[in-house]
Amino acid sequence: MAMGAEQSIFALGLNHHTAPVEVRERLALDEPAIRRHLHMLRHRELANEALLLSTCNRVELYAVPGEGGTDALLEWVRGFRGPRGESLEPYLFRHHGRDAVRHLFRVASSLDSLVIGEPQILGQVKEAVRVADESAALGRVLNALCRRTLHVAKRVRTETDIGRKRVGVGNAGVDLALQIFGSLDGRRALLLGAGEMGTQVAHALRSGGLDELVVANRTFERAVEVASVEGGTPISWDRFDEYLARVDIVIAATGSPKPIVDLAMVRTALRKRRYRPIFLVDLSVPRNIDPRVDDLDSAYLFNVDHLRQVVDQGLASRESARDRAEEVVEREAARFLKALARIEVGPSIGVITRRAEELRQAELSRSKRLLENLDEDQREQLDALTRALVKKVLHRPLQQIHASAHEGDELRLSHLLQAFTEEDS
Template sequence: MAILTLGLNHNTAPILIRERLVFPAERLKSALLDLIQLPHIGEAAILSTCNRTELYCGIETDDQDVLINWIAQEQRLHREDFQPYLYFHTDAETIRHMFRVACGLDSMILGEPQILGQMKSAYQVAAEAGTLGKTLSKLFQHTFTAAKKVRTDTAIGSSPVSVAFAAVRLAQRIFDDLSEQTAILIGAGETIELTARHLTESKIGHLIIANRTYDKAHALATQFNGFAISLAELPKHLAWADIVVSSTASQLPILGKGGVESALKARKHKPVFMVDLAVPRDIEPEVAQLRDVYLYTVDDLRNTIEENLKSRREAAKKAEEIIDTEVEHFLGWLRAQGATSTIRDFRDHADQLRAEALARARQALRCGKSPEEALDFLANLLTNKLIHIPSVQIKQAGIHERHDLIAAARELFQLKDSS
């Protein structure tokens, strides 16, 4: 059975196509149960994110059409709408691809950590649906092991490479424990949403979303168990903020030096960490002059991000070497599975010979043989039975000049050269 990957991602397909192939979480289990019913499909899992949709299958054919047609039917599309954007991997290529995806080497942001959690979720759903077999289950487990090794042995994920992530990482350096801090995020766009996500994952104590449109602030705050306010209410809440991150489309500053100074007095000059990710700036530059404010702009973070990207690219080279080794390990496991049935049959044959020899030895004891005689009889009988067929086959190999079989026998039985 081959291991196959069929999918598309941010490198091969525009968002217009990617969003049409997404499998919503609530439909994923039923899709898997439907997929596993296709001819020649023995195992299946689906990874579906905003940046990629991939099918992982244990399949008894290399015909892609059965999967392409299934996707078209499942997503109500014409195959020509998405087929040009697909990629296809089998066996060793699939193993390498899954390892690279889990390590963030195939991500839009090199080394990003979220994809590993998404792969674990894909594995969990497939396991609960009962669509994983021995091979895919083992491959997912090895994938997680490889990803952990890459994360441990390289710096692929240690340096932030998005402004939102960089802002949160910087906050973690300034505050030892974010669970005791309050963050105010100004705006409700993609950058603020990403910042809220990172802060939530970092166990922020309290989260307040401020936006010109209250409904948007409320929708975002609800998503992250936060609290929404309008921009007009910001001055009343600013004194509570240990962390302020702003990213709006305002043409004028939202926070001025005077307002921040008032908040600092109310805080008894407890330090505030501020990040202005907006262009034009949301926070007046003069705020940086205040003694208890640590203000960073998007340019400050971008310099760090570029340095970190360089660091990640260097780490990616080492990660690829680790993946090469892990792929070989898994291929070794796969090759060993091909010998499993032979080993089982050989053991069954040996067990049968043992049972027959033991029965005859017991019969000898019942007929009056001494225990010592019965043991000698058992040992000789069992030895003759075990070596009879191999001896005949080796002799026939010599007659027919099958030197390869004779050499294999010497290796198999670890025979020393008597000459």
């Protein structure tokens, strides 16, 4: 009956790595369905504990299997069918013990997500935990696992940059803007030239919370077009310098062969806006903004190479953040299993002491005749003596069990538990 902690947690399911979207959408479960399944799993004793996670990218079951073990759970899952009535077998992943723990940690930390570092998954995991908890499907093992999972996800998020860096020229522009302004709330931007690159940055700024966008283009119709898509105001090309003083961000991306924003323009604009900082992005080659603008006190000018630099750093730091995050997950998984071993030996030790007590009682009742000749006092003494004997005999083995659980020595632990719990053969 002693099951190693390694084997007690089982994960089974499908996700965007293993199954195409047609299969995933077919299997996706809403909350009532999850409650139904959890109830059923417990009711039919397929699982002692269960957690069901269903998002658009995954349907995953985490369970402590019941009497039937993992086979019974697999059998149950086989009852489900794909969109064309096909078997789900090829789409399924299964993880045991440490792999299952690691998998849940990675999922919650967004290391397994389609877009690594995206923040929604943690909320979805929390939701799944809440539902399982309310359905009374979490026992000692999964409760501990869930608590640990949320802790690990939080740790990964705060200790690594995994959720911080975005990729792409547009987002690089947003990152720089945020470094200057702190927030895009209440900020205005002027887009010069309605080409692809410029629009991309403008779009990213808009999604980042930019308040107002003004679009100027040599052909006015194109300005109107882009402005309507991005929710901005088109202005006529020859009026753009009037707007320089009114905006906080300037994005220049025209095909003009010579600078269109010169030093004097920006200097005047800065004076008008009383030296509140202005952030300029020059995406054009050849450049559209005089590079000397950057020498002005409150002007921060970046060209396309600088943005590229930010993008590359984003990629590099994301890569290293990912390595760091994986390390955290790995360490936490090992730590959790050790803790779990301690949780798990509790019941086994109960079994051992109970069995010893039964044996003692049995032996005492076998010598009933002898005992009848003793008076109350002597009987009590004998009782105490046998009790002490049992306790002394069990002392060392129990100590060893605790120690090996504590050290995470699975092999020794299972041998010890076996020696004391196997039925007489």
